[in-house]
Amino acid sequence: MPHTPTTTALRGCLLSFKGNPFTCPPEEALWVEEDGLLIMQNGKITHCGPYTQTHQFLPANCPVTHYPDSLISAGFIDTHVHYPQLPVIASWGDELLAWLQHYVFPAESRFADKTFASATAKAFLTELLRNGTTTAAVYCTVHSHSVDAFFEESARLGTRMIAGKVLMDRNAPTALQDTAQQGYADSAALIARWHGNGRQLYAVTPRFALTSTPEQLELAGTLFNSQPGLFMQTHLSETQQECAEVKRLFPNATSYLDVYDKAGLVGPRALFGHGIHLHEQDFQHCHTTGCMLAHCPTSNLFLGSGLFKLFDAKGPHRPVRVGLGTDVGAGTSLSLLATMGEAYKVSALANGPKLHALQAFWLATAGAAQSLHLSHKIGTLAVGMEADLCVLNPKATPLLAQRSQSIADTLFALMILGDDRCIEATWVNGHCVYQQPHKGL
Numbered sequence: 001m002p003h004t005p006t007t008t009a010l011r012g013c014l015l016s017f018k019g020n021p022f023t024c025p026p027e028e029a030l031w032v033e034e035d036g037l038l039i040m041q042n043g044k045i046t047h048c049g050p051y052t053q054t055h056q057f058l059p060a061n062c063p064v065t066h067y068p069d070s071l072i073s074a075g076f077i078d079t080h081v082h083y084p085q086l087p088v089i090a091s092w093g094d095e096l097l098a099w100l101q102h103y104v105f106p107a108e109s110r111f112a113d114k115t116f117a118s119a120t121a122k123a124f125l126t127e128l129l130r131n132g133t134t135t136a137a138v139y140c141t142v143h144s145h146s147v148d149a150f151f152e153e154s155a156r157l158g159t160r161m162i163a164g165k166v167l168m169d170r171n172a173p174t175a176l177q178d179t180a181q182q183g184y185a186d187s188a189a190l191i192a193r194w195h196g197n198g199r200q201l202y203a204v205t206p207r208f209a210l211t212s213t214p215e216q217l218e219l220a221g222t223l224f225n226s227q228p229g230l231f232m233q234t235h236l237s238e239t240q241q242e243c244a245e246v247k248r249l250f251p252n253a254t255s256y257l258d259v260y261d262k263a264g265l266v267g268p269r270a271l272f273g274h275g276i277h278l279h280e281q282d283f284q285h286c287h288t289t290g291c292m293l294a295h296c297p298t299s300n301l302f303l304g305s306g307l308f309k310l311f312d313a314k315g316p317h318r319p320v321r322v323g324l325g326t327d328v329g330a331g332t333s334l335s336l337l338a339t340m341g342e343a344y345k346v347s348a349l350a351n352g353p354k355l356h357a358l359q360a361f362w363l364a365t366a367g368a369a370q371s372l373h374l375s376h377k378i379g380t381l382a383v384g385m386e387a388d389l390c391v392l393n394p395k396a397t398p399l400l401a402q403r404s405q406s407i408a409d410t411l412f413a414l415m416i417l418g419d420d421r422c423i424e425a426t427w428v429n430g431h432c433v434y435q436q437p438h439k440g441l
């Protein structure tokens, strides 16, 4: 995208995290600058501080966009989502395995057509930006060109995205299957084309243990370990029925996670969707290896899959890396505000601590970046970080407008009552890519 000028600036209330609200009192983890200034050059933050002390660094003629009534945060990070499932969001009635057969596989078959893939990728990325999400870990389909379609649009927008071609060589319609060898060769070509190309990052993407043979998982592991910085994404322990099937197909594995471990798929930058029915040993293993679990509450409630044990996972004696995922199409919203709200309700059902607003916002920004091993690039507002921002309007609706006490209370109201209506603007790579259209009277 041609962008001018190269230096831009934003003024308003800046919010970011300087600590982890799961390991210190949540308020101590937050950094707030009520009248702050962010200066951005060539896609990076060059200055970030109080307006009175920072405006002297503004280059002459640098435009300053002022958001006097908004909160400026790092862009949201969605750690688990399927772009080809946008057309089947909100499909009635089934649990996971039947839902895949009835809705998802037919929807993904349409991506044999590259034009359709490009149009859906464009619609999907537009929706992400409308929801303040600037980075996501995204499943494409089995078709290589579905990945090209996605990354081409992401490159045009300048977003930092993680994505990959789905690998499936069994238990799926023939039209959606590759083979272990073909999947390997196609993924290797996509890695060469896209991984580290601008802001794009590749994730080796075996869908889950039920749709890959041990041979395909093995080759996925070879790919994952073939280059530094590559990601791997798959699903883990989402429903009881799926777990029983995995036990039947992999009788020699000591656990579901062990199926992936035996194939070399567990380690830093391995992203596992769900992880609902895990045991203490699995959490211990996740902690030791540096992999990440994507908590997808709207999806888990929609499919009736179960309740993720967030506070078990984050236990301070062996904290597991966790991010939030919308998991659309099983998830019911692309909004991370809505997803935080559902994560709160899942915690409320667990009879333990309730998710604090600052913990939820951390999970959607700095915590996700840490979990992805990308905290040196995204997730916080600080000098040297990539300039991806989400501007929130805390008074976007009449119900929200009546609430403005502490910052934690405002953020809690936003995550319980808010959605895309609260996203005032989204900035990517130092430039405004979305501005909420203002309704007239």
Ligand code: GUN
Pocket: 082, 096, 100, 104, 207, 208, 235, 238, 299, 327, 330
């Ligand atoms: N498990 C395997 N594939 C999928 C998928 O597409 N969505 C969800 N939620 N779970 C899965």
Ligand code: ZN
Pocket: 080, 081, 082, 235, 273, 327
């Ligand atoms: Zn998923």
